[in-house]
Amino acid sequence: MQNSVSVKLVQAILEAAAHCGLNADDILAALKLAPSCLEDVDGRISHEQFCALWQAITQRTDKSALALSPCGCIGLQMAVAAKPKTWDVLGYAMHSSANLGEAFERLVRYSRLRHTGAEFTFEVQGDVARITMAIPSTALPPNDAMGEWVGANFVLLSRQLTGLDLVPLQMGFQHSKPEDLSAYHHLFRSPLAFDQPVNEMRLDAAVIQRPLAQADPGLSSILDRHAEELLARLPQSESLLDSVNRLLSEGLRGGNPSLTAIAQQLGYAPRTLQRKLQEVGTSYHTLLDEMRRELSIYYLREAQIAVSEVAFLLGFSETSAFHRAFRRWMGVSPGEFRRSA
Structure with a gap:
């Protein structure tokens, strides 16, 4: 079963987008989804549709002359505009936690x-x-708006839970550095890092032990049981190929994931993982090669980074090795491909 996203989260995102001046029905139409698909609050959409949702939001922000800030950081704006119900039962469980650390544990x-x-x-x-x-992504890295939404929600939720004007030690994002960082500096007020393996927030550890104003052990226990029941109803989300591709996509952003490392993360011995992949007609090296090809095409078309940096992000020890691999994949050099893209 493919990865999926709650319709309640989709509703919250579309409401935030509408608050920022975008047309929710227009966004859904771009995904070939009818507004009626959001009527089932227990429904879900696929991860691919979720990524397409953010892409549609980004495209309509770029094209619009709406009352958005000049920086165009729509993901940050939407997080600020989002309503508390964005988090649903997970949010209630986090609010009833004893401290911020316990709230984060429930988030995980x-x-x-x-x-x-x-x-x-x-x-x-x-x-x-x-x-x-x-x-997760089986091909392309997430877009800027989605990463902004994640990072901003980390900070805004932490401030809401604690009642403190928290300033992170550092914020990290999977997407590349935008040209204009003014909105980032205004919201986060902390050092920023881009092109990271994960979206992250770092805080002073002392902060996570501070009691939360709405802490309620009894309510927390009830919400935990309810959340566990809801989790039990979810289908298995990933096939083996999905899992391997996701881990390769994550590991290739500046690293060189080995068969042993991927197998360990999945709980297999390397030989066992290789055998299971052979049973479905592929291999670790084939999947690695395909993922590198797909990511290289994305980086060369969309990202304003040097070819040598693309080689590094894909785990090649030398730029020349990347050149040879790319010519094998596409029949032209990376430079020729970029000029024709």
Whole structure:
């Protein structure tokens, strides 16, 4: 079963987009979805449709002359405009938590209620607490607006839960650095990093132990049981190929994921993973090669980065090795492909 996203989250995103001046029906029409598809609040759309939703939002922001800020950071604006119901039962469970750390743990535990393939982690190392989200993709990296929405929600929700005007130690984003960072600086007021493996927020670890004003152990226990029941109703979200492709996509952003590393993350011995892939007619090296090809096409067409940087992001030790691989895939050099794109 493919990864899916809650209709309630889609509704919240479209409402926020409408608040920022975009036409929700127009966005749905671009996805070939009727407004009636949102009437089933327990329904879900595919991850691919969710990515297309953000792409449609981005395209309509670029084309519009609406009352948006000059920076065009629509994902940040939408997060600010979003209503509390965006988080649904997950939000209620987080609000009833004893402290921010416990709230983040619930976010990790119940995130599949919103998006079955989204990879959340929460960890504390020394004086730093770190909450992350990697957006799954079997081909293209997520767009800027989706990453902005994720990062902004991390910060805004933390401020709402604690009642403090929290300033992160650092914010990290999977997407590339925008030309205008004024909206980022205004909202986050912290150091920023782009082209990261995950979207992340880093906080002073002392902050996550502060009691939350709405902490309610009894209500928290009830909401936990309800959330667990909802999780149990969700179908299995990923096939083996989906899982391997997702991990390759995440690992290739500046790394070189090995068969052993991928197998370990999936709970298999390397030989077992290779055998399972052979059973479905492929191999680790074939999937790696295909993922590199797809990502290279995206980077060369869409990202304003040097060919040497593309080679690094795809895990090639030398630019010349990337040139040879790309010519094998496409029949032309990376430079020739970029000029003709």
